[in-house]
Amino acid sequence: MKRFWVPLALVVALTALAVLVVAPAPTLTVPVTAASAAANNVLPGDANDDAVVDMSDVVKEERCILELDTDCAPGADADADGDLDMGDVLTTEFIIMAQP
Ligand SMILES: [Ca+2]
Numbered sequence: 001m002k003r004f005w006v007p008l009a010l011v012v013a014l015t016a017l018a019v020l021v022v023a024p025a026p027t028l029t030v031p032v033t034a035a036s037a038a039a040n041n042v043l044p045g046d047a048n049d050d051a052v053v054d055m056s057d058v059v060k061e062e063r064c065i066l067e068l069d070t071d072c073a074p075g076a077d078a079d080a081d082g083d084l085d086m087g088d089v090l091t092t093e094f095i096i097m098a099q100p
């Protein structure tokens with residue numbers, strides 16, 4: 001019986017891996033109605049508009065992406081591409097990690 005389950009488990013694992021590798025990643029993009037951060041000379045990543053980029057901005061961006069908040073500052077568009085998505089969250093985290 002074990003001879004049957006081991007190859008079956010291997011096939012299931014490889015199929016799941018193939019689905020993860022081949023399938024395109026879902027995208028979640030929420031347009032930002034305010035102009036991008038670069039256009040307004042605002043602090044990139046400052047989603048809550050307190051003139052500091054910290055983890056509260058990451059939380060704010062995530063809440064705006066999930067439409068739990070609607071008052072994200074233009075700095076939420078941290079990568080200045082005109083929309084708010086997980087790329088901005090990552091960019092904000094990179095900004096935070098680059099701070100001394
Ligand atoms: Ca902030």
Ligand SMILES: [Ca+2]
Nearest residue numbers: 077081083088
């Ligand atoms: Ca963006």
